[in-house]
Amino acid sequence: MAARLSENGRRTYNARSETAAEKPSFRNAWRRAQHCIIPAQAIYEPDWRSGKAVATRITRRDHEPMGIAGLWECWTDPAGEEVFSYSMLTVNTSNNELMRNFHRPEDEKRMVVILPKGLYGDWLRASAAESMEFMRQYPAERLAAAAGD
Template sequence: MCANYRPSTRDQLQQHFGVAPPDSEYQAEAFPASMAPLIRLPRADAVAGDRACALGMFGMVPHWADLKLARQTYNARTETVAGKPTFRHAYKHRQFCIVPVASFYEPSYESGKAERYEIAGADGEPLGIAGLWEARPADKDGLALLSFSMLTINADGHPLMQHFHKPGDEKRMLVILHPDQYDAWLTCEAQDAARFFERYPAERLVAHPAPRTGSRSGRGAQQETLPEL
């Protein structure tokens, strides 16, 4: 699970992902219900190579749900995503996106207490996380909403990611795409999506302790307890 990450910078969006940054600013760290960038096809008939960046809420909120749901739907399990009410519409309709990430945070309990770690690409480049997006129509106030979730897979036995989350819990990790998979993921059919659900090589990631300072202390560990719907 990932409840806290650093979105890619505006420069990284342009240079690594080949998209124009969103018009509005966004926070340096994202938590469930934060607004952060995502990359998707600009239109339904777009072809491979077409990408557009927009701001969306971290945590999927279908049209029928309260916005508070975002605090529980920031991750989607690949094993069940096609059938879960929150995600199945987006999955069936190929609403695939890339979540551009500079680094992400996970808790380790190997010292006996929760210790926050930052995980990033070993080469210093940002990471593209496979995700789903949903569009919520404008409400009575005229405000539409784009929202998204990150996909996760089992990480039991993964050389790096098995060291995170509470003892006894199933180990999970984000579906991290290789750069040469970006366009294929955005344009794939729903029945073909599972071929992207692979563990990212441990040697391509680095992790180090990153204690939190300031008023948000402890929030990451708290968010870990929220379920994936």
């Protein structure tokens, strides 16, 4: 049986870490500690400070790839095929010097959980009970933002 990636994952590409254990879309993966790491060179967020959404590229200041904490899930579709999906975990960033600048002014400020490289193995081996220990903001001084990239 061939596996394929979920085609409807856009609706669940981010998971609020504070509620992932309770939400139907994420709770099984959270309870089973189905942790994964999503590699990314950059993330993009809309900067609304000008009154218009300006796509902004956010990278690690040291130019190393990011390892984003995620949850993975596998299910079988009606045709009998395995479907794999993942969601990136997020945290509130209203007090983060850099990340609080993104999203609409009235929206909650959030960011994906960027894991320090030294914690990759710990995240992958962590139990469900330990998962929240990894849900931290990445320090603003270790990130760089550039509009229009």
